[in-house]
Amino acid sequence: RAPVPAVVVKLEPPRRARGYMVEAVGADHISEFIESWEDLHGRALESNVFLDPAFAIAACQHLPAVRRPIFVLVHEERGPQQRGRLVGLTPITLPKRNFSDSIARGFEHKFAALGMPLYDHHQGAHALEMTLEWLAEERPDIAGLLLSDLPKGGPVFSLLRRHATRLGRTLAVFDERERAVLIGGKAGEAFGPQGGKLKEARRLRRRMEQLGAVTYRSLRAPADIRQGAELFMALEDSGWKGARGTSLLADPSVTTFARAMTRLMARKGKISIESLEIDGKPVAMGLVLESNNRAYFWKLAYDEAFARYSPGVQLTLELSRRLSAREDVALVDSCARPGHAMIERLWPQRMSLADVFIPVGRSSAPSFETATRREQARRALRSVAKKAFLAATGRRA
Secondary structure (H helix, E strand, C coil), X not given: CCCCCCCCCECCCCEEECCEEEEEEECCCHHHHHHHHHHHHHCECCCCXXXXXXXXXXXXXXXXXXXCCEEEEEEEEEECCEEEEEEEEEEEECCCCCCCCCEEEECCCXXXXXXXXXXXXXXXXXXXXXHHHHHHHHCCCCCEEEEEEEXXXXXXXXXXXXXXXXXXXXXXXXXXXXXXXXXXXXXXXXXXCCHHHHHHHHHHHHHHHCCCXXXXXXEXXXXXXXXXXXXXXXXXXXXXXXXXXXXXXXXXXXXXXXHHHHHHHHHCCCEEEEEEEECCEEEEXXXXXXXXXXXXXXXXXXXXXXXXXXXXXXHHHHHHHHHHCCCCCCEEECCCCCCCHHHHHHCCEEEEEEEEEEECCHHHHHHHHHHHHHHHHHHHHHHHHHHHHHHHHCCCC
């Protein structure tokens, strides 16, 4: 597949308003701001590992996309035309001008499980306001900004709701759902199967141990991550994802993204590769990302030749024990789809998520309502088409 050219957007000079400077930077230039981006990521109102520069830049550079995002940056103004601290970073894809779509969307791709922008812990309200004002001035045809996969109990969702209230508006909320999480640290909880299912898990573990020495490794060193990533991708590709063409190795651009991202995250100590092995051969592997006090169970793969022993469940149980015992990890996000049978059976807690549409200003009232109805209709049609496809192919959701 031919690479999609980046959208080259770099506004000079940045716009100035009320002590802040706002500019839009294309994906081809965003690495120039990596130091201030890293700093903002460490003090963000709400942590989002998928907007860690190591993850996001690799995604922008290598993942196939219809359009690359622009990054709307909000800096404190240190002096005339002098950028101070970065207090807001919002990756956005814009619709074509003179097109029926009037929605700006947060940068989305299938490998990100959260979509919160990065706003400074103390100046988030100003950063959001400046971002929406820039959007309204730059693109008067835009009715609002749609952000996907926001935790409803999180501070970014609350910030958006307060801002909409100040405008005299309400948020449009789409596709409310839940996914499994694991509470760790001092507030750690019970996890794992109960009753007869617990006995079955233990029985399968004993049967697995009859095949050879069962060991568990957690790889963290950059050299180990490099090797472990290749083992993981090969293991994933050997199973149903490889057969279906959805594995990390199925698309060269996705493979390059995975290699770049895992190596960059390893240099920062923000990734581990978990491996359950029999006589040194991996039968299940997991990729875990970390950001501040949260961990993200991003991917899982297993050797289908050992499926009768539930190696994915066995790895998840051991990983759960290790993560829930760490006082520096307050929460583990499963990154799984709602209703995922395996993880929801093991992790009892849920995190509520939603896609949130916020108007860019008071004057967008009529177009915002129209855009909301169109988005609802688009999602309804997509849901019908998906059900028809699953029925025709015999696949599960």
